Amino acid sequence: MHLVVSGEGKSDIGIGSYVDGTFIPAPMYQMIDKIIEKKIGYSIYELTPSEITFVPKPELITICKSIKFLAGKKREKETGYFYKNAIGLSKIAKNKGDDVIAILFRDSDGTGTSPSNLYSKKVESIESAFESEGVNGVAMIPNPKSEAWLICMLKEHEYQNCIVLETRSGNDDSPNSLKKEFGEILESKSIEYHDINEMIKNNEIDINLIDMPSFIYFKNK
Numbered sequence: 001m002h003l004v005v006s007g008e009g010k011s012d013i014g015i016g017s018y019v020d021g022t023f024i025p026a027p028m029y030q031m032i033d034k035i036i037e038k039k040i041g042y043s044i045y046e047l048t049p050s051e052i053t054f055v056p057k058p059e060l061i062t063i064c065k066s067i068k069f070l071a072g073k074k075r076e077k078e079t080g081y082f083y084k085n086a087i088g089l090s091k092i093a094k095n096k097g098d099d100v101i102a103i104l105f106r107d108s109d110g111t112g113t114s115p116s117n118l119y120s121k122k123v124e125s126i127e128s129a130f131e132s133e134g135v136n137g138v139a140m141i142p143n144p145k146s147e148a149w150l151i152c153m154l155k156e157h158e159y160q161n162c163i164v165l166e167t168r169s170g171n172d173d174s175p176n177s178l179k180k181e182f183g184e185i186l187e188s189k190s191i192e193y194h195d196i197n198e199m200i201k202n203n204e205i206d207i208n209l210i211d212m213p214s215f216i217y218f219k220n221k
Contacts, residue, residue: 001036001040001044001051001099001100001101002051002052002053002096002097002099002100002101003032003036003044003051003052003053003100003101003102003103004053004055004089004092004093004096004100004101004102004103005029005032005052005053005054005055005102005103005104005105006054006055006056006057006060006085006089006103006104006105007026007028007029007057007105007106008057008105008106008107009057010024010026011026011027011193012026012027012028012029012105012107012146013025013026013028013029013054013105014026014028014029014054015054015056016054016056022049023045023049023052023054025045025197026197027146027150027193027196027197027200028105028140028146029045030196030197030200030201031149031200031207032103032140033045033201034200034201034207035207035219043201053092053096055089055092060085060088060089061085061088063088063091063092064084064085064087064088067084067087067088079121079122079124079125080125082104082106082122082125082126082129083125083126083128083129084129085104085106085126085129086102086104086125086126086127086129086130086133086137086139087129087132087133089102089104089137090102090129090130090133090135090137091133093135093137094133094135100135100136101136101137101138102130102135102136102137102138103137103138103140104126104137104138104139104140105140105141106122106126106139106140106141107141107142107144107145107146107170108122108141108142108143108144108145108170108214109144109145109170109171118144119141119143119144119166119214122139122141123139123141123217126139126141127139138218138221139218139221140218141214141218142214142215143166143212143213143214144166144168144169144170144178145170145178145179147178147179147181147182148162148165148166148168148178148212148214149210149212149214149215150182150196151165151178151181151182151185152165152209152210152211152212152215153205153206153207153209153210154182154185154186154189154191154196154205155185161211162210162211162212163211163212163213165178165212166212166213166214
């Protein structure tokens with residue numbers, strides 16, 4: 001199995017080492033690895049890291065510049081950017097053999113009264129792009145953003161119903177900012193952000209504690 005992954009920045013999927021280009025994972029990739037490990041019995045990152053192709057966002061954007069986009073029923077103008085990103089990632093995935101999974105991470109970032117609506121549109125846009133290219137691809141879209149998943153996981157049973165997090169704004173400047181709350185949780189638990197990688201890897205925190213529709217949908221896909 002070969003994974004082709006791309007995110008928005010170094011704090012979600014990961015980054016390529018500035019020394020030798022080696023993929024350095026971040027928490028969202030660790031979640032991917034755990035989900036797949038449960039299915040195939042081993043960690044791709046630990047045992048077969050060469051089977052991971054990490055595509056930095058700038059590289060993906062460059063590839064997408066040559067992709068034409070026509071709005072339509074499944075390709076609304078407002079989500080065309082995500083459709084093109086998925087097409088670009090598909091082109092890379094097609095060169096990696098037959099047993100490939102392409103995973104495109106993007107925050108939903110809904111900032112209006114219906115963040116779930118924006119989430120659904122982005123997921124549909126990305127999935128329709130993968131389907132049109134005949135690629136086994138998955139949209140990794142936290143609703144409204146990755147901090148919601150991490151808050152749910154870190155606070156464990158303190159959140160009786162994590163679905164309420166999906167009704168929050170993805171705007172970091174909002175009075176009830178998820179990013180701010182996540183930072184406060186890390187501080188209260190004396191955890192550094194990079195510690196989360198090892199905590200997921202070593203099962204110190206369980207990703208299955210994330211009882212949220214957007215995460216469950218991603219995990220099932």
